[in-house]
Amino acid sequence: MKEEIIIAGFGGQGVLSMGKILAYSGVMQDMEVSWMPSYGPEMRGGTANVTVIISDDKISSPILHEYDTAIILNQQSMDKFEAHVKPGGTLIYDGNGITHHPTRKDITVYRIDATEEAARMRSVKTFNMIVLGGYLKVKPVVKIENVIKGLKKSLPERHHHLIPMNEKAINRGMEIIHEMEVEA
Template sequence: MTEEIIVAGFGGQGVLSMGKILAYSGMMQDMEVSWFPSYGPEMRGGTANVTVIISDDRVSSPVLNEYDTAILLNQQSVDKFESMVKPGGLLVYDGNGITTHPSRKDIKIFRIDAADEAAKMSTSRTFNMIVLGGYLKIKPIVKMENVLAGLKKSLPPRYHHLIPVNEEAVKRGMEIIYEVA
């Protein structure tokens, strides 16, 4: 099994950290992982993206031009990456602020209104974990216990008290994601 994922959105949305938690979760499941961020100017206000590869085998190229899954969290990302999903692949997007929705017929498109949902939760910073939950509902490539172990690994100890609220967010994401016809 090899899953090649791009996560893209605004800098500050937690794109890179969501990728990191995914990579850590894969590692906790004894899989090979690679995490390649866009770095530099994008991090400061523009768009940010990260390529995460989780595989049973040694990861070859960390740079890709097509993806099994695209998780797209703003309009620019939808515009840029929709065409780069492999035929039969998966596109997950947050509807917040989207005016031109993804429309390909040869891929599966799921929508998750995580920004709205995060606003209802005790802390809106769980946004990216809601999205992650939604994705894992569709493609359960890592087990929940490994996501929690991954969270623990990637968060500094001073934030470990936030693990339960993040777990709740992942579960909430699993509930609210839906397929767009």
């Protein structure tokens, strides 16, 4: 098994954290992982993306030009990365702020309205965990118990009291993700 993922959005959406938690989760399952962040100089609002590779075998290079899965969290990232999903791959997107929806018919497209759900849950900071939950429903590449271990590893100990809320958000993301019909 080898899964090559790009997670892309604005800084402040938890893009890099989501990738790090996914990578730690793979490590907890004794898998080979690569985590390669890319972000602009802005603290919040600039573009951010992270490439994560999870594999049973050695990873030859962290540099990717095509992805098995793209998790897209803003229009700028949709414009940039939709074309780089491998044929037969998966694109997951949050509908908030997306004006040009995916058009490819050779990939499977899922929508998760994580922004709205995080607001409903009164916990905007769990946005990225809702998205991660949706991804893991579609592509269960790591076990949830290892994601929780990954959360413990990536969150400072002073924030460990937030882990149950994050676990709830992951489970909610698994419930609300749905496949989309792509219109030409």
